[in-house]
Amino acid sequence: MTGEDHRRILVIGIGAGDPDHVTLAAVRAMRDCEVFFLLDKGARVSELTRLRRNLVAEHAGPGHRVVRAEDPRRDRSPTGPAAYQARVVDWRHRRADLYEQLIRDELAPGRTGAFLVWGDPALYDSTIDALEEVADRGAVPFTYDVIPGVSSVSVLAARHRTTLTRLGRPVRIAPGRHVAASGLAEDEDVAVMLDVGAALSAHHREEGWWMYWGAYVGTPEELLVSGPLADVADRVLELRATARERHGWIMDACLLRAESRAGAREAGGVEKPLRWRAAAGAPHC
Known part of the structure; x- marks a missing residue:
């Protein structure tokens, strides 16, 4: 041609x-x-x-x-x-x-x-x-x-002031259905895209994991939540349902990482607080 x-x-x-x-x-x-x-x-x-x-x-x-x-x-x-x-x-x-x-x-x-x-x-x-x-x-x-463009998981990590990868530790990118079926492995972090609700419903009681979650990231309707998975997962599932009802659709992602590998601690051993944050005009988190 x-x-x-x-x-x-x-x-x-x-x-x-x-x-x-x-x-x-x-x-x-x-x-x-x-x-x-x-x-x-x-x-x-x-x-x-x-x-x-x-x-x-x-x-x-x-x-x-x-x-x-x-x-x-x-x-x-x-x-x-x-x-x-x-x-x-x-x-x-x-x-x-x-x-x-x-x-x-x-x-x-x-x-x-x-x-x-x-x-x-x-x-x-x-x-x-x-x-x-x-x-x-x-x-x-x-x-x-x-x-190439700026991915939603890149924006998610930036909004939470963290990184997708950590020293000496791999990150897996997978749909929620796969994470729900395969479970969480201690030797890797997981970035969940698509069917996030399936992954959270299956693992919302898992101890020892930290979650960074975001919906509509990069838009005026952005929603952000971070904290121990067992503490915030149910609240995130509620937020997802409310947001889906309000907008008719939802685009969200989350990053799950083991707390024992710096997921819940910053340098110096100070624990990160739970964070609930919503953009102006979005439902209160």
Whole structure:
């Protein structure tokens, strides 16, 4: 393919919600794009679509075009691990079908299009997998590049004034369902993304663990809680339920680490206090 006849796709990480977390690389990438594909997840999360449109309006170059499409719906009814995995695979196949249609019908050869992805698309997102499936099919020739963004777990650690990693200790990044089933291991810390409630419901009585939790991090509705897991988990589950009812959706993450390895103590052996913090306008923690 030559530069004149191939389509180019940019997968642009736009951070966890704070417009100031959009990187200079992401801004430059948006200025190079002629078509922006925005997937609409329905009225319940219309705020996310609005935020993406605002970023496009602020940073995109002249003459750009926005193409909206309805994201395929996932079956989220309770189920076992095997059925859940099958449903996710089916949803990703249908997403690949949609991507193929959008690239073929809305992006002319020689043009550049973009998908704006929350957080860092290289960390935990299905966009790259869907594009790989479309590329493997070979029906619509294109190339793509990934522009990394500021991830929600990075913002979570920064908001709590801590680090994701500690000296000589690994950190595992896993969905809540996996953490609920596998348990907590003393030899590693865990950053939980997706289904955080499942992990907390399974381990909310675990002693010896410290939790840093955040929801809507990087947005005006940000919620933050830290403290011993056994002391704050039930309160966090209540906050999650209240926030989901209020907004119609929730995006949250947490970092779990063993207190015996400095989770509950700062330098000099001083214990960290429980911290409850909410952004202005958010429900009181």
